[in-house]
Amino acid sequence: MDIVLWVIAVAVAAFWLTKMSICVFLVVLVVTTVWLKNRKRSALPLPPSPPADPILGHLRHIPSVAPEDQFATWSRIYGDVMLLRVFNRNMIILNTAEAAIDLMEKRSWNYSDRPEFPVLEIMGWVPTLTFIGYGKRFQKHRRLLQQYFSKQKVVQYQPIQLREARRLALNLLDNPGEHEAMTRRFSAAIIIRIAYGHEIKSDDDPYIKIVEDTGHAVTHCGPPGSTPVDLFPILQYFPSWFPGTYFAEKAREFNKYIRALHEYPFSQVRKQMVEGTAKPSFLSYHLERLNQEGLETEEEFDDVKGAAAVIYCAGADTTWSNLSIFLLAMTLYPECQARAQAEIDALLDGSRLPDITDHDSLPFIDCIMKETHRWLNAVPSGIPHRTVEDDVYKGMLIPKGSLVFANVRGISMNDAVYHDPSKFKPSRYLPKSQSGQEEPEPLAQFGFGRRICPGRHLADVSLWLAMATILSLYEVKKVRGPDDSLKCLFFKRNRAGLYASLRQRQL
Numbered sequence: 001m002d003i004v005l006w007v008i009a010v011a012v013a014a015f016w017l018t019k020m021s022i023c024v025f026l027v028v029l030v031v032t033t034v035w036l037k038n039r040k041r042s043a044l045p046l047p048p049s050p051p052a053d054p055i056l057g058h059l060r061h062i063p064s065v066a067p068e069d070q071f072a073t074w075s076r077i078y079g080d081v082m083l084l085r086v087f088n089r090n091m092i093i094l095n096t097a098e099a100a101i102d103l104m105e106k107r108s109w110n111y112s113d114r115p116e117f118p119v120l121e122i123m124g125w126v127p128t129l130t131f132i133g134y135g136k137r138f139q140k141h142r143r144l145l146q147q148y149f150s151k152q153k154v155v156q157y158q159p160i161q162l163r164e165a166r167r168l169a170l171n172l173l174d175n176p177g178e179h180e181a182m183t184r185r186f187s188a189a190i191i192i193r194i195a196y197g198h199e200i201k202s203d204d205d206p207y208i209k210i211v212e213d214t215g216h217a218v219t220h221c222g223p224p225g226s227t228p229v230d231l232f233p234i235l236q237y238f239p240s241w242f243p244g245t246y247f248a249e250k251a252r253e254f255n256k257y258i259r260a261l262h263e264y265p266f267s268q269v270r271k272q273m274v275e276g277t278a279k280p281s282f283l284s285y286h287l288e289r290l291n292q293e294g295l296e297t298e299e300e301f302d303d304v305k306g307a308a309a310v311i312y313c314a315g316a317d318t319t320w321s322n323l324s325i326f327l328l329a330m331t332l333y334p335e336c337q338a339r340a341q342a343e344i345d346a347l348l349d350g351s352r353l354p355d356i357t358d359h360d361s362l363p364f365i366d367c368i369m370k371e372t373h374r375w376l377n378a379v380p381s382g383i384p385h386r387t388v389e390d391d392v393y394k395g396m397l398i399p400k401g402s403l404v405f406a407n408v409r410g411i412s413m414n415d416a417v418y419h420d421p422s423k424f425k426p427s428r429y430l431p432k433s434q435s436g437q438e439e440p441e442p443l444a445q446f447g448f449g450r451r452i453c454p455g456r457h458l459a460d461v462s463l464w465l466a467m468a469t470i471l472s473l474y475e476v477k478k479v480r481g482p483d484d485s486l487k488c489l490f491f492k493r494n495r496a497g498l499y500a501s502l503r504q505r506q507l
């Protein structure tokens with residue numbers, strides 16, 4: 001803490017110096033901080049680490065695209081628990097489920113904090129569970145979300161998910177070549193209906209603009225937690241000509257979009273509640289509760305707004321990514337698609353579309369969903385946790401304040417656990433009696449410990465329904481277009497009655 005205060009105080013003083021002196025000063029600052037940290041802790045061995053540069057550490061060696069693959073490659077040399085350093089920041093990479101469970105679950109009191117995400121805070125993501133450090137506010141936000149997305153509670157949302165899965169099936173038919181937009185619409189529509197009680201029916205819906213702006217902002221503000229401003233938060237106070245300040249400037253520009261995501265649904269739902277037209281939703285449920293408990297304060301409203309916004313932020317793109325991975329797998333592994341369709345046909349024979357009551361009778365579809373989670377990952381290196389105290393694991397020091405990554409990619413591709421891991425093979429989870437391999441179900445995709453994804457039960461039902469519905473109606477194939485590019489197209493199966501009944505329902 002002393003070092004941090006010292007750094008801030010001197011950096012603020014340096015701000016008033018010339019541009020040149022600031023750069024020299026920052027370099028001296030980093031060197032001194034690293035030296036002080038290392039000197040204190042030299043007594044215990046740190047986890048093994050690839051060779052690093054002086055001062056920069058592994059900065060130059062960590063690729064900005066798909067770092068999780070490099071982590072997994074290094075882990076084969078340096079082991080399941082590995083240390084990387086960027087300037088003075090320690091990053092602990094966990095590449096096995098065993099290590100992630102040992103630390104993030106069994107010692108969760110020490111591994112449930114998060115680092116600061118200054119760029120996202122400037123952008124307006126406050127207070128947002130994903131970025132809140134461990135403490136009372138974290139517990140409050142977790143409670144708000146867990147109450148609403150528990151395994152028992154999400155059963156209530158199945159009619160919404162089923163309707164959207166069928167709407168997706170029609171949209172795929174009516175908009176050939178636009179599966180990306182249609183699957184995005186599916187994921188966003190479920191979240192918006194459950195979080196805000198709003199049903200998206202047309203392209204000019206104001207919520208569509210809000211979610212597009214949000215998506216643009218989030219994808220144009222650098223890798224979360226790893227921009228120069230995240231590494232050196234003081235940079236956010238520097239003028240925009242100063243090197244490394246770019247993403248702070250961008251985040252300020254995007255603030256209005258993120259605030260709209262917080263404010264617009266909130267004001268709409270409050271208005272509808274006064275008029276008596278509000279549909280049940282996360283927002284209306286919590287606004288009603290605050291009213292009944294006499295807790296209608298600005299602080300409580302901010303918490304509810306933040307919790308509602310994080311549902312969209314964390315739940316829409318992740319679900320969409322998984323659906324895209326599924327479609328890719330179906331085009332590359334037609335034999336898996338054929339086996340899934342044979343399973344559905346044997347059960348329903350075109351008499352109706354599957355719903356969630358068929359889940360247990362369609363185990364291969366469930367295996368496809370699990371394999372989609374494992375084969376390619378929606379959140380490939382997880383979201384970093386941060387240690388609160390020094391810890392010792394298998395004789396190695398895990399320093400206080402380290403960022404700890406459960407590397408989903410490394411865990412999923414572990415060939416000691418999964419045979420031929422780069423192959424999409426849903427049958428690997430089936431019992432041996434059904435020509436399966438009984439390999440363990442993937443579990444890293446939703447994270448670990450007290451930070452485990454609270455939306456996982458909801459996400460899996462959305463995915464299962466979308467996958468089962470698509471496979472019932474279409475053959476998904478890759479087709480080469482006139483410009484030689486490969487496209488994913490949907491060909492109708494011989495199910496005329498099902499298409500007709502879909503239309504009649506006027507989704």
Ligand code: HEM
Pocket residue numbers: 129130131142145149310311312314315316318319322378379382383384385444445446447448449450451452453454455456458459
């Ligand atoms: C396939 C879809 C999804 C995937 C792959 C996914 C994955 C993840 C992962 C890896 C984390 C980090 C966990 C950790 O830090 O250990 C996370 C956190 C989170 N997820 Fe999901 N998620 C999905 C869907 C959803 C949905 C639908 C919601 C909302 C209902 C949601 C809400 C959240 C929230 C609020 C957090 C932050 C939890 C915290 O920091 O305590 N996610 N998710």
